[in-house]
Amino acid sequence: MAALDNPDVELDILHGINGLADRLPGPVADTVAFLGEYGIPLALVALVCWAWFLVRRHADAATAVAGLLWAGIAAGVARLVNIPIADFVARPRPFVDHPGELTVLVEGKGGWSFVSDHASAAMAVAIALFLVHRGVGLVALALALCQGFTRVFVGVHYPSDVIGGFALGMAVALLLAPAAMAVLTPLVRGAGRTRAFAWLTPRPASGGVAEDDSRPEPRQKTADPGLAA
Template sequence: MSTLLGDTAGPDLDLLKAVNGLADSAPSWVDSTVAWLGEYGLLLGLGLLLAVGWLQARRRPDAPVAVAGLLWAPLAVALCELANLPISAIVDRPRPFVDHPELQVLVQGKEGTLSFVSDHSAMAMGLAIGLYLVNRRLGLIAGVLAVLQGVARMYVGVHYPTDVLGGFALAAAVVLLLAPIAMAVLVPFTHALGRTALRPLVIAAPRRTGRRRIERDLAA
């Protein structure tokens, strides 16, 4: 089946070759590090940021709403992955190294899989946008990691730039467009969860440093 995007031979391919070509002069340890980061490391970093955001959200005055927003981020990523199944099948775009064997492929196991859109890029940007909606500072850091994720996928030779941009666009559409519906369901859920024995997952216990200081002053 012919692909909708075709065999890219313009700026898309030129940018891919420019990024992938950096591996020619890079030490082998750099290539292996970028390959690991592009497959696992950056997503793990985003997961860590999400955990930090959750710890901070539990101490906010609007904790149930903030926690609901953070819960939406991974759920949105799951929806992105489901949405990508028919998209990738319809576009039917092979990996860039299939039509361009001169590219350096630094990760294994991608043969026979499709290129558009980039799952890794969609997951990374979905987590970044979801986190930004709750915590802008952490969200901006996550956004940088998401961009690096896309660059890493080109560096290792498994995605065109438009695959990466497509992943970013898919993530943004799912996270932002479905957020009102998701929050309408998740906010009541987190409020209800806060009234159960699982309350610490939603609302952190109040700090007692002020009380201890008063008790210490009275004792003195």
């Protein structure tokens, strides 16, 4: 399929965001490029780990931990789903369509431009995290938006590539979540009962185990018959 048409407004946005790279000091632009390529994905992984630390002792920890596992799996599924989409659309990257017009801060990028793998994976993780823990999820959503911005900033994606990536990641994380949770939750619950994976959903040290109702109740004192009138 031929490349997508690029309205003037999209090219204006592309040049405006990518043009920041020329106006910023070199080290700052390189830092933004590094964060977009590696830093933000690593930060999202750290957020998943932090969310596990927050929910691992909750009453319904198995469901929450399953949701965190789905966050990572959803990112991978979004990338897999994008393979046929990218081949079908076959949109060249912006620096290929417009040679010499952009400042490309990430070298060696091949493949098609639509949709952005980084954007789709980041949004999939963010949405899945939001379903588990709203506070951590909001931070992840902010990072996902920054991820999309950096892909345009470094000159390897059009804005619509990023928007398409966000839509794909959100669709995967939401639409496939019920089926994924139906499988992952019992797996996590079962694994948590084993010695090897008990750390996934550790029980609270106190107050988390119900009292044993099988213990005999103390015997009631009865009056001495000899004292009866």
